[in-house]
Amino acid sequence: MGTLVPIHLVMLPMGLGLLAELAGWLLLTGAAPLQAGWYGSPYLLLGVHLVVIGGLLWPVIGAGWQLTPVVTTRPLPAAAHRVAGLVGPSAVLGAALLWVGMAGAIWIGALGASLLILSLLSRSLMVVPLLIRSSGRLGVRVWLLSAELALWGGLAYAALLYLGRLGYPLLGNLLFSDPISGVGHHVALLAAGWVGGWELGLASLLLPMFALGREPPAGPLVLAALLWYSGIALSLPPLWAGGGLLMVLLLGRSLFGAARGLRAAGPGLLQAALALLGLLGAAIGGASGLFPPHAVVAGIFVLWLLPLQHGVASRVLPFLLWSQLLAGRSRVPASSLVDSRLVWAQAGATGIGGLTLVLGLVREAEGLARMGAAGLAAGALLHLLSVAGAGARTFVAWRSAVALPGTSSEPS
Amino acid sequence: MSIMDKFKEFFSASGLPESYALHHAPGPAGEVLAALRGVIDPEMGINIVSIGMVREISVEDGRATVVITTTTPGCPLADWLVEACAKAVTETGLVPDVHITHEPPWSPSDMER
Numbered sequence: 001m002g003t004l005v006p007i008h009l010v011m012l013p014m015g016l017g018l019l020a021e022l023a024g025w026l027l028l029t030g031a032a033p034l035q036a037g038w039y040g041s042p043y044l045l046l047g048v049h050l051v052v053i054g055g056l057l058w059p060v061i062g063a064g065w066q067l068t069p070v071v072t073t074r075p076l077p078a079a080a081h082r083v084a085g086l087v088g089p090s091a092v093l094g095a096a097l098l099w100v101g102m103a104g105a106i107w108i109g110a111l112g113a114s115l116l117i118l119s120l121l122s123r124s125l126m127v128v129p130l131l132i133r134s135s136g137r138l139g140v141r142v143w144l145l146s147a148e149l150a151l152w153g154g155l156a157y158a159a160l161l162y163l164g165r166l167g168y169p170l171l172g173n174l175l176f177s178d179p180i181s182g183v184g185h186h187v188a189l190l191a192a193g194w195v196g197g198w199e200l201g202l203a204s205l206l207l208p209m210f211a212l213g214r215e216p217p218a219g220p221l222v223l224a225a226l227l228w229y230s231g232i233a234l235s236l237p238p239l240w241a242g243g244g245l246l247m248v249l250l251l252g253r254s255l256f257g258a259a260r261g262l263r264a265a266g267p268g269l270l271q272a273a274l275a276l277l278g279l280l281g282a283a284i285g286g287a288s289g290l291f292p293p294h295a296v297v298a299g300i301f302v303l304w305l306l307p308l309q310h311g312v313a314s315r316v317l318p319f320l321l322w323s324q325l326l327a328g329r330s331r332v333p334a335s336s337l338v339d340s341r342l343v344w345a346q347a348g349a350t351g352i353g354g355l356t357l358v359l360g361l362v363r364e365a366e367g368l369a370r371m372g373a374a375g376l377a378a379g380a381l382l383h384l385l386s387v388a389g390a391g392a393r394t395f396v397a398w399r400s401a402v403a404l405p406g407t408s409s410e411p412s
Numbered sequence: 413m414s415i416m417d418k419f420k421e422f423f424s425a426s427g428l429p430e431s432y433a434l435h436h437a438p439g440p441a442g443e444v445l446a447a448l449r450g451v452i453d454p455e456m457g458i459n460i461v462s463i464g465m466v467r468e469i470s471v472e473d474g475r476a477t478v479v480i481t482t483t484t485p486g487c488p489l490a491d492w493l494v495e496a497c498a499k500a501v502t503e504t505g506l507v508p509d510v511h512i513t514h515e516p517p518w519s520p521s522d523m524e525r
Contacts, residue, residue, distance in 0.1 A: 002491040070484070070486040070487070070488060208484075210455070214519055214520060260456075322454050328492060328495065333452070
């Protein structure tokens with residue numbers, strides 16, 4: 001039994017996530033006042049959550065089901081398949097209701113938030129024992145396990161914030177000095193802690209794999225995780241910036257020492273590698289205190305997390321489509337399933353849009369920030385077209401292979 | 413060693429590969445190796461011999477034992493690679509026996525140049 005999981009477990013959250021991300025950027029381009037403050041505008045809250053849940057959270061769920069068995073080198077157990085089959089749709093429904101709540105119907109949102117939190121916790125309770133029980137890849141597992149701890153903390157803050165929105169602040173009054181500090185913890189734990197931890201942990205596996213390089217050694221990976229999560233837990237930006245810098249060095253070493261140059265590895269990998277510079281910039285910006293906190297948070301999302309996720313997805317999704325539908329059936333290579341021009345265009349639009357948005361927030365220039373959001377919307381659309389194109393090419397190749405039995409990818 | 417040298421060493425590619433005997437194997441093992449060059453890693457678009465994934469070939473009594481590795485343990489394509497290698501061996505007229513090992517793990521220095 002191999003480590004491949006049914007493709008719908010990966011594609012459902014990732015595909016729907018792309019649509020949500022696009023909707024979020026369009027909302028932020030056209031409707032939401034970007035300078036209104038984190039807690040003030042329902043449209044800003046909705047736009048940000050469409051982007052973050054669709055563009056980052058769902059892809060972590062989808063990719064996590066496929067990549068956990070790769071990390072642990074063991075097939076996903078049958079129970080995890082069942083949980084995964086339930087978590088995907090319930091997380092999608094929960095998020096959809098949460099978005100409705102953010103647009104105004106806050107009690108429907110409460111139902112959605114509860115469903116989303118339960119889905120994420122169920123997923124976490126299934127994934128954590130798998131990571132603990134396996135051996136090998138200690139550094140990656142420490143990153144992923146720490147990320148899951150951050151998820152629990154981040155969800156607790158999310159629940160308290162939503163209860164506060166409903167008029168029941170409960171513990172929120174004791175834990176937060178003000179709503180902004182609660183939002184800060186929520187963002188730090190879920191974005192840098194959970195999504196960031198999964199992205200960095202998996203990047204240390206995937207980037208060397210695609211570039212034909214060596215995985216970073218476990219000891220420095222564990223040290224980087226220790227610095228990163230201590231910084232988040234203690235609210236000490238220089239500490240997590242140190243962890244981020246160490247990760248950038250480790251991943252840079254793997255990439256520059258790889259047998260395959262970054263250029264040869266394609267635009268997706270180059271975009272992911274450049275996103276590490278975004279991480280570095282956001283870490284330095286956060287640790288130095290030179291930039292407004294909301295610009296640093298935006299930088300974390302649009303210069304690091306999103307481009308890394310887009311870049312890696314541009315490589316992983318065609319490969320998974322090929323593995324699931326064409327392996328042993330067709331001579332079409334996995335690399336031909338994705339149109340590299342679209343990936344280049346997506347990487348350019350996402351990069352330029354992200355830089356423009358952050359610059360607009362730093363300079364408090366609403367128009368510039370909106371232009372950045374429009375660039376990011378274009379990036380999301382191009383990413384969607386690229387993934388949809390890969391799906392369509394796979395389908396055509398699969399139909400041809402089924403219609404012409406005897407063609408195969410193995411040598412004749 | 414200066415700090416600059418250490419820095420360069422840290423970022424340099426790992427050691428150059430020694431041309432190993434397998435790549436010049438004569439006779440039936442050489443035929444199997446040639447057949448395995450037809451197995452293309454679908455993600456990389458490179459044949460698995462050039463990537464350095466073939467670790468051992470031995471032929472005895474019409475049976476070819478092939479030991480391969482993958483560039484990463486837990487590779488989702490491991491099962492497909494075993495099947496593709498077995499098919500390639502079969503086409504040389506030998507009975508295939510293909511195994512996967514991760515000891516030692518694959519490294520960039522295993523690649524053919």
